[in-house]
Amino acid sequence: MTVPLFDTLAIIGPGLIGSSIARAARAARAQNAVRSIVATARSPKTRARVVELGLADRVVDTNAQAVEGADLVIVCVPVGACGAVAKEIAPHLKAGAVVSDVGSVKASIVRDMGRHLPSTVNFVPAHPVAGTEHSGPDAGFAELFENRWCILTPPEGTDPEAVAKLAAFWRLLGANVEVMTPEHHDLVLAVTSHLPHLIAYTIVGTADELESVTRSEVLKFSAGGFRDFTRIAASDPVMWRDVFLNNKDAVLEMLGRFNEDVAALTKAIRRGDGAALEEHFIRTRAIRRGVIEAGQDTPAPDFGRPHGHEE
Amino acid sequence: MTVPLFDTLAIIGPGLIGSSIARAARAARAQNAVRSIVATARSPKTRARVVELGLADRVVDTNAQAVEGADLVIVCVPVGACGAVAKEIAPHLKAGAVVSDVGSVKASIVRDMGRHLPSTVNFVPAHPVAGTEHSGPDAGFAELFENRWCILTPPEGTDPEAVAKLAAFWRLLGANVEVMTPEHHDLVLAVTSHLPHLIAYTIVGTADELESVTRSEVLKFSAGGFRDFTRIAASDPVMWRDVFLNNKDAVLEMLGRFNEDVAALTKAIRRGDGAALEEHFIRTRAIRRGVIEAGQDTPAPDFGRPHGHEE
Numbered sequence: 181m182t183v184p185l186f187d188t189l190a191i192i193g194p195g196l197i198g199s200s201i202a203r204a205a206r207a208a209r210a211q212n213a214v215r216s217i218v219a220t221a222r223s224p225k226t227r228a229r230v231v232e233l234g235l236a237d238r239v240v241d242t243n244a245q246a247v248e249g250a251d252l253v254i255v256c257v258p259v260g261a262c263g264a265v266a267k268e269i270a271p272h273l274k275a276g277a278v279v280s281d282v283g284s285v286k287a288s289i290v291r292d293m294g295r296h297l298p299s300t301v302n303f304v305p306a307h308p309v310a311g312t313e314h315s316g317p318d319a320g321f322a323e324l325f326e327n328r329w330c331i332l333t334p335p336e337g338t339d340p341e342a343v344a345k346l347a348a349f350w351r352l353l354g355a356n357v358e359v360m361t362p363e364h365h366d367l368v369l370a371v372t373s374h375l376p377h378l379i380a381y382t383i384v385g386t387a388d389e390l391e392s393v394t395r396s397e398v399l400k401f402s403a404g405g406f407r408d409f410t411r412i413a414a415s416d417p418v419m420w421r422d423v424f425l426n427n428k429d430a431v432l433e434m435l436g437r438f439n440e441d442v443a444a445l446t447k448a449i450r451r452g453d454g455a456a457l458e459e460h461f462i463r464t465r466a467i468r469r470g471v472i473e474a475g476q477d478t479p480a481p482d483f484g485r486p487h488g489h490e491e
Numbered sequence: 492m493t494v495p496l497f498d499t500l501a502i503i504g505p506g507l508i509g510s511s512i513a514r515a516a517r518a519a520r521a522q523n524a525v526r527s528i529v530a531t532a533r534s535p536k537t538r539a540r541v542v543e544l545g546l547a548d549r550v551v552d553t554n555a556q557a558v559e560g561a562d563l564v565i566v567c568v569p570v571g572a573c574g575a576v577a578k579e580i581a582p583h584l585k586a587g588a589v590v591s592d593v594g595s596v597k598a599s600i601v602r603d604m605g606r607h608l609p610s611t612v613n614f615v616p617a618h619p620v621a622g623t624e625h626s627g628p629d630a631g632f633a634e635l636f637e638n639r640w641c642i643l644t645p646p647e648g649t650d651p652e653a654v655a656k657l658a659a660f661w662r663l664l665g666a667n668v669e670v671m672t673p674e675h676h677d678l679v680l681a682v683t684s685h686l687p688h689l690i691a692y693t694i695v696g697t698a699d700e701l702e703s704v705t706r707s708e709v710l711k712f713s714a715g716g717f718r719d720f721t722r723i724a725a726s727d728p729v730m731w732r733d734v735f736l737n738n739k740d741a742v743l744e745m746l747g748r749f750n751e752d753v754a755a756l757t758k759a760i761r762r763g764d765g766a767a768l769e770e771h772f773i774r775t776r777a778i779r780r781g782v783i784e785a786g787q788d789t790p791a792p793d794f795g796r797p798h799g800h801e802e
Binding site (some may be wrong): 220225237260284309310311312313314319328329331346358367369370371372373374375376377380381382383384385386387388390391392395396397399400402403404405406407408409410411412413414415417418420421422424425428431432434435437438439441442445446447449451452454457458460461462463464465467468469470471473474476477482 | 538568571589595606620621622623624625630637640642663669678679680681683684685686687689690691692693694695696697698699700701703704706707709710711712713714715716717718719720721723724725727728729731732733735736739742743745748749750753756757760761762764768769771772773774775776778779780781784785787788792801
């Protein structure tokens with residue numbers, strides 16, 4: 181039997197992402213990702229559910245207990261809560277441990293967690309770009325990270341060996357790994373994730389406030405495009421509140437550019453400029469092909485949504 | 492054997508929607524939707540493909556030939572081309588025939604087709620609210636309309652019996668049917684379909700024009716939300732150009748409201764007003780539940796996108 185990559189993995193906050201890490205790490209056991217998993221959650225109800233689901237070898241009551249002796253600690257709580265968790269666990273961390281997270285924003289995490297963590301541990305922030313619109317420990321599944329990207333944003337001076345070890349861990353879970361600066365991460369995600377979510381949240385709200393169209397009509401006729409926005413706008417409210425509060429500058433920058441582009445298309449519609457509209461729509465269609473070629477979506481129409489009466 | 496609802500069905504333009512009608516009507520044959528299907532397309536290549544796919548009993552070269560003797564004529568071409576087709580087929584229509592379409596805009600269709608059609612036929616405009624991001628005769632499938640809504644917008648004075656017959660036809664194809672005025676249809680669809688498409692087209696263009704983030708990065712990290720927009724922004728460019736040109740007022744009205752809501756959320760982000768953001772996100776999550784309860788999407792996370800390496 182070969183030595184596991186990390187002996188003990190501690191997961192703080194086994195929600196959609198945290199519980200998927202636990203499931204994937206267990207599925208990867210044959211390949212020796214970790215020997216043992218310990219988990220904890222703030223709410224007793226979640227802890228009880230994690231026990232029921234058998235997601236960890238041990239479920240403990242406090243963050244301090246969870247990290248005691250752990251070789252890899254992954255903090256899976258909303259971005260805004262990461263600093264407080266880092267402060268709480270700092271005195272209990274094992275020397276040489278790798279400490280990571282899964283936050284959708286990285287510069288603020290580096291700042292908020294980094295200042296509390298002792299120099300005896302290796303802090304390697306991470307962001308697996310994967311998820312669904314569901315949340316909680318029941319929503320996770322072992323395949324969530326397969327063929328998705330996990331971005332690592334180690335602060336300057338981080339031990340390269342710790343980065344390599346965490347990268348190997350994520351690869352065992354099925355992910356591809358990329359390393360970049362926290363600042364660049366926040367800019368890239370502002371456009372590929374944060375702006376789309378903000379726009380989806382907006383448009384779903386807009387539709388809900390019309391006097392001329394009833395909510396029942398909005399729901400019934402949502403298959404024309406609206407339903408795809410509702411899925412995105414169903415994502416965890418607290419998680420997303422924290423994303424926008426912590427990546428304010430990049431999101432506002434992208435919003436500014438988006439507004440300019442909305443104005444340009446609005447003008448084309450107002451003027452009846454069909455050529456400008458068609459040219460734009462042909463260009464964006466090509467980008468869809470790029471997403472599929474990059475392996476980030478299935479070419480099946482409608483994502484293979486079932487169309488029969490059984491749905 | 493019972494008498495079919497319509498003896499001969501003529502489909503002009505068997506693309507995604509037209510070919511799905513042909514497939515669904517054949518699947519519904521046991522229930523006697525139609526006895527025979529004749530199809531035509533403008534391009535010889537498409538006509539040859541329709542023959543190869545065996546979608547119709549007869550494939551003819553011209554619109555005039557197609558409607559000759561047909562009891563139900565469904566025009567399945569982009570909204571902007573419907574008027575010209577109506578003009579062309581008008582002299583060849585059988586007295587008593589039902590003439591319909593599948594356009595995503597209805598007031599302009601009533602105006603553009605209506606003025607050419609003789610009073611000897613029954614004009615019942617229709618819009619099946621269903622589709623995928625693919626187009627062409629290969630993209631269609633028989634189940635496309637199952638449990639989706641088909642909206643009929645008969646002009647004032649239309650024979651109620653013709654409306655009832657077309658409604659029965661769509662129900663045999665699996666759809667639910669609703670009747671409303673063309674003007675109300677255009678308002679409802681502006682918010683549930685046209686605005687979402689315009690926004691998706693915009694945001695995909697915005698992402699493609701950044702200097703600070705490469706196209707390769709946009710594609711790789713698209714699973715964070717962006718990929719869902721690329722699907723919508725991959726829809727047929729000509730069809731969508733025509734939708735925006737022909738539903739200008741309602742789309743501009745919805746865009747105005749959307750812009751106000753973007754401004755409100757932007758302000759909340761700029762001010763760091765987490766409570767306002769969270770409150771908004773909790774509200775939109777509830778609407779997602781409504782879409783699923785209305786049977787217009789599957790509750791499977793990510794639309795049941797495959798997550799394994801096989802994708």
